[in-house]
Amino acid sequence: MQLQYTDQQNEFRQTVRDWLEAHVPQKTLPSLDTEQGFELHRDWERTLKSGDWGMVTWPKEYGGRACDLIEWLIFEEEYYRAGAPLRVSQNGIFLLGPTLMEFGSDEQKQRFLPPMAAGDEIWAQAWSEPNAGSDMAAIRSKAERISEHGKDYYLLNGQKTWSSRAVFADWAFGIFRTDPDSSRHKGLSFVLFPLDTPGITIRPILQLDGDPGFAEIFFDDVKVSVDNLLGEEGQGWQIAMATAGFERGLMLRSPARFQRTAQRLIGLYERYKDSLSSGVREKITQAYMDAEAYCMNTYYTASRLMAGGKIGAEASCNKIFWSELDRSMHRTAMSIIGAQAELVETVPEAVDEGIWLDGYMFSLAGPIYAGSNEIQRNIISERVLGLPRP
Amino acid sequence: MKFAHTQDQLDLRDGAREYLRGRCTVEQLRDLKDNNNAELGIWSELAEQGLLAYLVSEERGGLAMDQVGFALIAEEAGYVALPEPFVDVAGVCAPALEGLNGTASDIVENLVAGGQRVRSLHSANPYLNQLAQGDQLLLTGADSVRLLAPDGYQSKAVESIDPLRRLHVITVEPDVGSELLHGADAAEFAESMFNHGALFTAAELLGITAAMIDMATAYAKERKQFGNVIGSYQAVKHHLASAFVALEFARPVVYRASAELAAQSDKATLSIAHAKVAAGNAAINAAEVAIQIYGGMGYTFEVDLHLWMKRAWALVGQWGSSHHHMNKIESGIFSDTAIGPAQTFAQNN
Numbered sequence: 053m054q055l056q057y058t059d060q061q062n063e064f065r066q067t068v069r070d071w072l073e074a075h076v077p078q079k080t081l082p083s084l085d086t087e088q089g090f091e092l093h094r095d096w097e098r099t100l101k102s103g104d105w106g107m108v109t110w111p112k113e114y115g116g117r118a119c120d121l122i123e124w125l126i127f128e129e130e131y132y133r134a135g136a137p138l139r140v141s142q143n144g145i146f147l148l149g150p151t152l153m154e155f156g157s158d159e160q161k162q163r164f165l166p167p168m169a170a171g172d173e174i175w176a177q178a179w180s181e182p183n184a185g186s187d188m189a190a191i192r193s194k195a196e197r198i199s200e201h202g203k204d205y206y207l208l209n210g211q212k213t214w215s216s217r218a219v220f221a222d223w224a225f226g227i228f229r230t231d232p233d234s235s236r237h238k239g240l241s242f243v244l245f246p247l248d249t250p251g252i253t254i255r256p257i258l259q260l261d262g263d264p265g266f267a268e269i270f271f272d273d274v275k276v277s278v279d280n281l282l283g284e285e286g287q288g289w290q291i292a293m294a295t296a297g298f299e300r301g302l303m304l305r306s307p308a309r310f311q312r313t314a315q316r317l318i319g320l321y322e323r324y325k326d327s328l329s330s331g332v333r334e335k336i337t338q339a340y341m342d343a344e345a346y347c348m349n350t351y352y353t354a355s356r357l358m359a360g361g362k363i364g365a366e367a368s369c370n371k372i373f374w375s376e377l378d379r380s381m382h383r384t385a386m387s388i389i390g391a392q393a394e395l396v397e398t399v400p401e402a403v404d405e406g407i408w409l410d411g412y413m414f415s416l417a418g419p420i421y422a423g424s425n426e427i428q429r430n431i432i433s434e435r436v437l438g439l440p441r442p
Numbered sequence: 443m444k445f446a447h448t449q450d451q452l453d454l455r456d457g458a459r460e461y462l463r464g465r466c467t468v469e470q471l472r473d474l475k476d477n478n479n480a481e482l483g484i485w486s487e488l489a490e491q492g493l494l495a496y497l498v499s500e501e502r503g504g505l506a507m508d509q510v511g512f513a514l515i516a517e518e519a520g521y522v523a524l525p526e527p528f529v530d531v532a533g534v535c536a537p538a539l540e541g542l543n544g545t546a547s548d549i550v551e552n553l554v555a556g557g558q559r560v561r562s563l564h565s566a567n568p569y570l571n572q573l574a575q576g577d578q579l580l581l582t583g584a585d586s587v588r589l590l591a592p593d594g595y596q597s598k599a600v601e602s603i604d605p606l607r608r609l610h611v612i613t614v615e616p617d618v619g620s621e622l623l624h625g626a627d628a629a630e631f632a633e634s635m636f637n638h639g640a641l642f643t644a645a646e647l648l649g650i651t652a653a654m655i656d657m658a659t660a661y662a663k664e665r666k667q668f669g670n671v672i673g674s675y676q677a678v679k680h681h682l683a684s685a686f687v688a689l690e691f692a693r694p695v696v697y698r699a700s701a702e703l704a705a706q707s708d709k710a711t712l713s714i715a716h717a718k719v720a721a722g723n724a725a726i727n728a729a730e731v732a733i734q735i736y737g738g739m740g741y742t743f744e745v746d747l748h749l750w751m752k753r754a755w756a757l758v759g760q761w762g763s764s765h766h767h768m769n770k771i772e773s774g775i776f777s778d779t780a781i782g783p784a785q786t787f788a789q790n791n
Contacts (some may be wrong), residue, residue, distance in 0.1 A: 053510045053701040054444040055787050061443060065784070122443045129783040308783035315782035318775060337772045340781070341695075341716050347786050348445075348694035355445040369687045426676070432686055433679035437659045440674045 057126075064119075065126045071103050072134040080405060084140045085265035090174075090220040093140035097171025106169035107145045110153075114161060115169030121302070121354035128306035135312075143216060144168040144175030146303045148225050148244075151295045155242075155283040164223075164244070176218035176247065178226030178269055179292065181211060186427050188227075189236040189289070193271060195228035195243055197278065197285075206230070206243060206281070208251075208274040214421075218267035219256045221247055227288040240288030244280040251275070260413045299422045301367035302354065305374045307347035313381050313411065314343040320404070324388050332388065339381045346374055365435040368428035375418030375425060382412035443787075445694070445701075447510065454496075454507065455514040459521075461491050466522040468746050471606060474525065475749070480572055480608040481526050488528060489556025497537040502547070503554045504536075509638070513645040513700035520649025523753050525606040527561065527572040533642040535560045535580055538635050546589055546622050549578070560589075566636060566761050569609040573597055581614060582632045587623040594618045604752035633711070639761035641703055641714045644696050644721035647757055651689045651721070651728040654750050658682060658732035661745075665737075678735060685728040692720040709787075712774045715767035722764050725754040 057065070081096065082089035100106050101115065109124045110116025119127065139145065149168055152161055167173040184190040193210025212226055223246050231239030247254065251274035256264030283291050298304070314336075321328070321336050349370070357363060385408040386393045397406025419425040433439045447455075465484055474482065488494055496512050498504025516529050531553065539550050539560060552558055561570060563579045570579075579590040595618070597610040623631050659682055662673030672678050699717035702710040729751040733740035740747050758764065775781055 053447060053697065053704075055698065055701045055705070055707075057443050057787065126784075129786075132783045307786075311781075311783040311786070318781070322776070333772060333776075334768060337768055337775065340775050341719065341771060342691075344716065344786065345691045345695050345720060348698045349691050351443070351445040351786075352694040352697065355443075359446060366690065369690045372683075372687050373691055426680070429680040429683035430676065432683040433673075437655075437679075437682055437686065439659065439662060439679050439682070440671060442670075442674050442676075 057122075061122060061126060064123055065130060068105075068127050068130040069134070071105065072130055072136060075099055075103065076134045076136045081137050083261070083263050083265075083410075084138055085217065085259065085261070085263035087220060090140060090217065093137055094171050094174060096137045097139070097141050097174075101170040106171070107149060110149065110165065110169060114165035121358055122351075125306065125308075125351065125354060129308040129311075132306075132308035132312040140217070141168065141171055141174050142304065143177045143221075144173070144223075147177065147295050147299050148175050150298045150303065151225075151242075151291060152282065154294060155287075155291050159279075160244075160282065173222045174217070174220070176215045176221040176224040176267075178212040178215050178218070178224045180214045182213055185214075186424050188292070189240075191227055191229060191240060193226070193228050194232065195230045195241055195276075196232070197230065198275075200275075204278040205275045206278060208243070208245065208271040208276060210271050212269040212271075213257075213266075215254075215267045215269050216265060218247060218254055218269055219264050223247060224269065225282070227292050230285050230288075234286075237289040239286055240292070241285045242282040242288040242291040243276060244282060245274065245276045249274050249276065260416070261410065296423060297363065297367050300371035300428070301363045302350060302357075302370070304422070305370075307343065307350045310343040310346055310374060310377055310381070313378065314340045316404070316407075317381055317385055320385055320388055320408075327390075328388060332384065335380075335384045339377070339384060342373075342377045342380075346370075346377060349373070365431055368423075368431045371422055372419075372425050372428050372432075375415070378411075378418050379415040382408060382415045386412050445698070447514065447697075451507070451511040451514060454505075454511060455518065458491070458493060458515045459518045461493075462518050462522045462524060466524050468749075471523060471525070471749055472746065475605045480606065481574070482524075485526060485559075486556040488526065488532075489554065493528065494532045494536065494556065495554045496532060498540055498550055498554050502540065502551045504540075504550075508704040509641065510697070510700045510704050513642060513696060516642040516645035517649040517652075517696075520646030520651075520753075520757075521653045523606070523650065523653070523750050525572065527559070529642045529646055530562055530571070530639070531559050534562050534635060534638045537638060538562075538580065538582075538631065541631070541634070542622055544622075545620075549589075562635060562639065563590075563612055563614075564632065564635060564639065564761075566639070566766075568611065569600060569602075570597070570612055571602075571607050571609055571756075573608070573610045573612075579612065579614075580635075581619065582635050583628065584632060585625055585628050586621055587628045587631050588619040588621050590614060590619040602752075602756060604749070604756050606749060607753070607756055636761060637703060637711060637714050640718045640767070641696070641699050643757050643761050644692075644699070644714070644717040647721035647725040647754060648689065648693055648696055650750050650754050650757070651685075651692070651725045654725075654728045654732040654747065654754070655682060655685050655689065657747055657750070658685075658728075658735040661739075662735055672735070681731045681734060685724075685731040688724040688727050692717075692724040695720045712771060715762075715770040715774075718762060718767045719764045719771070722758040726758060729754050 081092045084093040106115050108117045108119040108127050195206040195208050198205050198207050225244050227240050230241040251272045253270040255268045257266035259265040389403050392403050395402040495504040496507050500506045539546050560578045563581045576592050581588040596613045600609045602609050665672050696717040699713035702713040739745045
């Protein structure tokens with residue numbers, strides 16, 4: 053067990069740090085769930101690309117740096133240390149990207165990965181439906197294969213929902229029923245489609261903060277080339293589960309994010325400590341410890357993966373741990389701020405430009421998205437502990 | 443940066459696991475309890491297995507492995523609820539004695555061979571567990587370290603709720619025994635001993651936690667109510683899943699602390715404090731989940747859960763309570779600015 057960075061890793065850290073110090077915007081960008089904020093975050097993705105920092109773990113040919121997981125963790129630590137903007141391309145780079153890498157054809161990888169890493173094409177996810185939430189196998193949206201003038205297409209019909217930033221995004225990936233006689237997990241296929249295709253209607257849904265961060269997508273005879281099928285027809289569920297694994301696993305929420313919040317929470321406490329009850333100190337200590345524990349677990353898992361291991365149902369443990377940690381830290385922060393907790397970010401008196409309220413609202417989504425924590429606990433108990441399905 | 447055990451460490455762990463699970467079974471523990479005995483009587487076997495030799499140098503007959511590997515062994519000892527004071531003798535006293543010069547270090551060779559035991563008597567632990575006739579005591583105070591022969595102390599038995607822990611209160615006349623260290627050296631020695639004790643107790647707690655989760659899971663697969671096994675119900679599943687998550691996130695914290703201690707890092711004391719709290723919380727939580735799943739049976743001697751649960755209660759208070767360790771962490775994070783992303787491991791600037 054070697055818990056020291058190599059010289060090469062230290063140099064890498066310094067390179068990242070220097071670049072970020074020179075490029076991270078001085079002023080916090082507006083929310084990525086607004087039209088203006090979205091485009092400013094896209095600009096930031098292009099700036100990252102200009103330094104080849106778009107997605108450091110990807111192969112060089114797709115716009116990456118071929119970094120290993122430890123370098124990725126170092127990059128993330130520096131990223132959050134520098135207070136750099138949230139990744140507007142996260143659905144693409146963290147979820148679809150690894151999925152394409154595993155299931156995509158060479159043409160698909162060449163076509164989609166470089167613009168994804170560059171922020172030129174930003175992706176939304178189109179999985180859930182009004183009646184297929186936690187029970188995703190209940191999907192009803194259809195993709196019917198048709199031929200026109202010697203070319204093959206899918207005709208998409210149905211409705212998707214909870215599609216983050218689909219109002220502003222360029223492309224989306226979804227699962228559709230290609231076999232009309234199928235049910236549940238069978239007969240589903242994973243299809244990629246441009247969001248400006250005729251027949252698509254996008255209706256924004258206002259989130260807790262009032263911004264149109266979600267959307268519903270309606271499909272009315274939407275024609276998509278069969279080249280946009282990922283993997284095989286009928287393989288949709290299997291691919292989607294792999295994507296969900298990436299979502300819950302290491303990549304989506306790196307420990308640095310929570311260590312940064314814990315650090316800020318300690319700073320917040322120092323400013324307010326004279327007005328607080330003694331129990332707060334323990335809550336903050338626990339938050340610090342849990343952020344550290346998440347970090348330890350990630351380094352431990354990363355080292356295991358680098359030695360050829362696979363990530364399985366433990367991805368579900370990760371998702372539960374970080375989402376409940378994030379909510380707990382922000383709940384503590386809200387309690388510390390007291391009467392100022394309700395102030396929105398535009399109010400000058402809002403503490404730390406409203407990050408705690410914003411973060412608290414977002415943290416409430418954590419135990420819901422990427423598969424609710426109840427579903428994760430089912431997965432752990434059934435696939436790790438071997439308890440029977442109902 | 444490589445946060446992983448070596449193949450050697452894992453192989454030794456597997457060997458210890460196989461031995462301990464074969465030699466310290468639930469049936470044997472039950473017999474011990476029923477016959478009012480304290481230990482399994484396998485001390486010489488532990489020596490033959492090389493388990494006492496782990497943290498001892500080769501020139502003294504040891505295996506010269508480090509704290510990272512020993513933490514894995516302590517975890518296995520916890521998993522079987524081993525009653526023998528193995529962790530104290532092999533994990534705490536043996537390396538402490540070997541760090542000393544002169545005759546004290548010679549005792550180690552005998553100890554490794556399964557001879558006269560040396561037990562730790564540290565102010566953090568007012569009750570000495572599994573004291574046997576002939577045990578020597580390493581009396582460790584803030585400014586003096588002494589080695590006490592069996593006739594150098596008096597002992598009085600007190601009862602623990604854990605039927606497999608035999609406790610004694612020790613009284614010592616002033617200035618008895620040979621003083622090994624004095625002043626600042628003694629304080630440093632005491633801290634190192636405390637760190638070893640807290641770390642390996644945390645590791646034992648991981649094993650106890652895993653065992654309780656396994657037991658309760660097995661029971662949930664058998665016990666039927668409303669026509670189905672109770673483990674098919676979400677309320678039961680989610681309790682177990684939560685206990686499992688807590689264990690999964692305590693484990694790397696303990697392993698990290700073991701690596702910091704082995705590397706004599708500045709962060710060792712804080713990492714160990716964190717490890718002790720995390721493992722203690724995971725254990726208490728798993729115990730409460732497990733008894734809930736056993737229901738009324740869990741509240742009896744009819745099932746074996748209580749042996750592990752009571753061990754968890756006891757060990758959580760050994761080598762510093764959770765509050766003691768939380769206080770240490772608090773004073774670390776509220777005074778030290780070097781925290782946050784990129785400050786996790788000591789080597790960053």
